[in-house]
Amino acid sequence: MATLADVARRAGVSPATASRVINGSSKPVANELRERVLRAVADLRYVPNAHAQLLARPQRSVVGIVVHDVSDPYFAEVTRGLQRVATERGRLLIICNSYRDPVRELEYVELLRGQQVAAIVLAGSGYHDAGFTTLLNEKLAAYEATGGRVAVIGRHDHSGDAVMPANATGGELIGQELLRLGHRRIGVIAGPRILTTITDRLTGLRRALAGQGVELPEERIRYADFDRDGGARATAELLATDPAPTAIVALNDSMAVGALALLRARGIRVPQDVSVLGFDDMPIAADVTPALTTVRLPLVELGVRAMTLALDPASGQPRVESLPAELVRRGSTGPAAD
Amino acid sequence: MATLADVARRAGVSPATASRVINGSSKPVANELRERVLRAVADLRYVPNAHAQLLARPQRSVVGIVVHDVSDPYFAEVTRGLQRVATERGRLLIICNSYRDPVRELEYVELLRGQQVAAIVLAGSGYHDAGFTTLLNEKLAAYEATGGRVAVIGRHDHSGDAVMPANATGGELIGQELLRLGHRRIGVIAGPRILTTITDRLTGLRRALAGQGVELPEERIRYADFDRDGGARATAELLATDPAPTAIVALNDSMAVGALALLRARGIRVPQDVSVLGFDDMPIAADVTPALTTVRLPLVELGVRAMTLALDPASGQPRVESLPAELVRRGSTGPAAD
DNA sequence: GACAGCCAGGCAAGCGCATTCCTGAGAGCG
DNA sequence: CGCTCTCAGGAATGCGCTTGCCTGGCTGTC
Numbered sequence: 259m260a261t262l263a264d265v266a267r268r269a270g271v272s273p274a275t276a277s278r279v280i281n282g283s284s285k286p287v288a289n290e291l292r293e294r295v296l297r298a299v300a301d302l303r304y305v306p307n308a309h310a311q312l313l314a315r316p317q318r319s320v321v322g323i324v325v326h327d328v329s330d331p332y333f334a335e336v337t338r339g340l341q342r343v344a345t346e347r348g349r350l351l352i353i354c355n356s357y358r359d360p361v362r363e364l365e366y367v368e369l370l371r372g373q374q375v376a377a378i379v380l381a382g383s384g385y386h387d388a389g390f391t392t393l394l395n396e397k398l399a400a401y402e403a404t405g406g407r408v409a410v411i412g413r414h415d416h417s418g419d420a421v422m423p424a425n426a427t428g429g430e431l432i433g434q435e436l437l438r439l440g441h442r443r444i445g446v447i448a449g450p451r452i453l454t455t456i457t458d459r460l461t462g463l464r465r466a467l468a469g470q471g472v473e474l475p476e477e478r479i480r481y482a483d484f485d486r487d488g489g490a491r492a493t494a495e496l497l498a499t500d501p502a503p504t505a506i507v508a509l510n511d512s513m514a515v516g517a518l519a520l521l522r523a524r525g526i527r528v529p530q531d532v533s534v535l536g537f538d539d540m541p542i543a544a545d546v547t548p549a550l551t552t553v554r555l556p557l558v559e560l561g562v563r564a565m566t567l568a569l570d571p572a573s574g575q576p577r578v579e580s581l582p583a584e585l586v587r588r589g590s591t592g593p594a595a596d
Numbered sequence: 597m598a599t600l601a602d603v604a605r606r607a608g609v610s611p612a613t614a615s616r617v618i619n620g621s622s623k624p625v626a627n628e629l630r631e632r633v634l635r636a637v638a639d640l641r642y643v644p645n646a647h648a649q650l651l652a653r654p655q656r657s658v659v660g661i662v663v664h665d666v667s668d669p670y671f672a673e674v675t676r677g678l679q680r681v682a683t684e685r686g687r688l689l690i691i692c693n694s695y696r697d698p699v700r701e702l703e704y705v706e707l708l709r710g711q712q713v714a715a716i717v718l719a720g721s722g723y724h725d726a727g728f729t730t731l732l733n734e735k736l737a738a739y740e741a742t743g744g745r746v747a748v749i750g751r752h753d754h755s756g757d758a759v760m761p762a763n764a765t766g767g768e769l770i771g772q773e774l775l776r777l778g779h780r781r782i783g784v785i786a787g788p789r790i791l792t793t794i795t796d797r798l799t800g801l802r803r804a805l806a807g808q809g810v811e812l813p814e815e816r817i818r819y820a821d822f823d824r825d826g827g828a829r830a831t832a833e834l835l836a837t838d839p840a841p842t843a844i845v846a847l848n849d850s851m852a853v854g855a856l857a858l859l860r861a862r863g864i865r866v867p868q869d870v871s872v873l874g875f876d877d878m879p880i881a882a883d884v885t886p887a888l889t890t891v892r893l894p895l896v897e898l899g900v901r902a903m904t905l906a907l908d909p910a911s912g913q914p915r916v917e918s919l920p921a922e923l924v925r926r927g928s929t930g931p932a933a934d
Numbered sequence: 935g936a937c938a939g940c941c942a943g944g945c946a947a948g949c950g951c952a953t954t955c956c957t958g959a960g961a962g963c964g
Numbered sequence: 965c966g967c968t969c970t971c972a973g974g975a976a977t978g979c980g981c982t983t984g985c986c987t988g989g990c991t992g993t994c
Contacts, residue, residue, distance in 0.1 A: 271973080271974090272973065272974045272975075273975095274974060274975080274976095275972090275973055275974075278973090285972080285973090286971080286972070287972075287973080288972070288973090291972090291973085312979090313978090313979045313980065314978080314979055315979085316979075
């Protein structure tokens with residue numbers, strides 16, 4: 259790799275001068291020298307060593323984000339928002355997938371810290387694990403103590419800047435809609451127990467139902483993998499309960515799609531025999547059949563806000579922005595069967 | 597940020613010793629000193645400055661990938677494969693989205709080069725743009741000249757290691773299936789004209805059809821945005837041609853989903869009135885209604901192979917691996933209407 | 935008891951760059 | 965013509981770290 263010194267030698271100038279013309283320093287350089295340097299840069303295909311630059315002048319321009327899984331549509335959308343703002347502001351993005359593994363999440367925070375990133379955005383649910391939370395906050399605090407910025411999306415486990423989707427409210431909206439349609443036997447596909455997002459959504463749902471005296475017994479809650487197949491499996495289990503639920507609530511859309519697929523395979527009609535509801539309103543939700551009734555979360559906006567928070571100068575106290583949830587009625591829900 | 601020197605001072609040793617215990621150097625260090633250093637590291641929450649490390653010992657451990665758009669399901673899957681291998685081998689991944697902009701792609705290659713990444717993987721279609729191709733190859737060559745490794749997925753514009761999905765074969769498979777079902781008036785939703793992937797798929801399709809004397813006139817090919825809405829718009833245009841096509845081939849699944857949505861909105865039955873075919877077999881393809889007949893590309897495998905190629909030591913000559921395409925028949929296709 | 939051999943740990947160089955400080959040459963003025 | 969002021973460009977330093985090399989104290993052997 260060609261170095262600054264190579265460029266300088268070829269141009270017949272000192273490295274200092276070469277550096278100045280390459281960086282457009284305020285210090286004036288004679289036109290002839292400038293051109294010689296530029297030509298040498300082109301000839302040598304010189305690209306500055308970013309590590310050396312960062313060592314010499316520690317300005318942090320990279321932002322790290324830790325998401326559960328970019329290929330999950332939820333995070334794909336959130337990431338799109340994060341990316342948009344980062345790019346607009348000329349920041350490079352390092353995307354790390356934790357695959358919902360708290361240990362890996364911790365490792366990535368450490369790694370990002372070593373990379374001297376300007377900010378870290380943690381996107382996705384927190385974990386019900388006090389030990390983990392303590393450790394995470396310690397690491398985050400150490401990072402912030404050195405000027406690093408942190409923003410989180412949808413998690414309670416960090417007390418700094420955060421943008422929060424209305425998970426509980428979304429749960430309530432679903433509960434109200436179910437009651438309106440006369441459902442009282444409700445099955446829930448809940449995703450991994452360890453995620454706080456799940457608890458939040460479940461709590462909202464429970465609250466709404468309890469208002470009308472409807473219970474959510476533990477046997478009608480299935481903790482499944484957060485994807486399509488997890489949803490299908492959980493649906494099969496719920497159908498095996500007796501009496502079977504008249505409505506199935508999946509706590510994200512991927513699992514709802516799995517539920518739809520299994521019901522179709524079993525010849526069970528949606529919504530005539532059973533209603534299905536999702537959560538998130540991921541892009542494909544309107545395109546499955548029947549189209550999915552779900553709770554819309556402003557996914558891209560979550561990312562946009564979080565990155566904005568992370569990149570704006572730190573304010574004295576933590577800023578928490580709440581983003582609304584909204585019920586989207588589509589074809590997968592109808593009046594209770596009995 | 598605490599530095600190595602801080603740690604050394606606190607432990608009462610030299611920076612050299614501290615470095616050695618932290619890196620687990622082969623050189624032995626007395627147990628007592630080792631413990632003192634470890635304690636200092638913990639107390640100070642010391643994390644080595646990755647840039648300084650990379651400067652001092654230029655071992656490149658991060659890999660950069662440039663994709664068109666991670667939130668596109670196609671690339672989400674490919675990225676999953678890339679990520680898997682990178683993680684297994686302990687490499688950090690920098691993901692850059694070019695959003696199908698050649699200029700941005702060039703910029704990212706440059707940036708990744710400056711980051712001293714060990715390898716660059718370019719995923720996604722090349723461009724019909726000779727100027728761009730030349731520039732790209734120049735930059736890539738300069739990068740490889742300094743020991744950088746390059747692998748590409750599904751593009752012809754670089755002569756090094758590559759893994760190629762069978763785009764043309766996939767097009768042929770679709771053509772054959774169409775002929776088998778008796779379709780002769782075929783509309784194509786083609787995605788951006790500038791992408792070589794589109795041309796490849798189109799060429800295969802044309803070849804199969806030409807075998808039976810079926811033509812693909814230019815007015816039945818719509819060059820649309822590569823997403824759902826682009827597919828819907830293009831479908832509306834194709835329906836306006838007279839006589840309307842009996843089958844619509846979308847050159848990726850997202851556009852096919854858009855086609856399905858528009859047809860449903862217009863009350864046109866699939867496959868009775870018109871057949872619809874997609875390309876890629878993205879995860880959701882089986883869950884739309886009717887389920888999408890499409891060409892399956894081993895998306896995750898593409899990523900796995902490419903990253904493997906990129907991380908394995910360079911061989912003398914370029915290695916090109918071809919991955920097969922396979923037709924997946926589902927509910928969206930049927931015999932021609934007339 | 936003296937010397938060779940060995941090993942833990944420190945010293946210092948250098949990775950590639952930005953930047954401060956200094957030098958030397960030219961311009962301007964008396 | 966000589967002096968001072970100005971400014972372009974170069975020398976040198978340091979960012980945080982790794983590592984080759986050297987030192988000093990120890991053990992072992994004859």
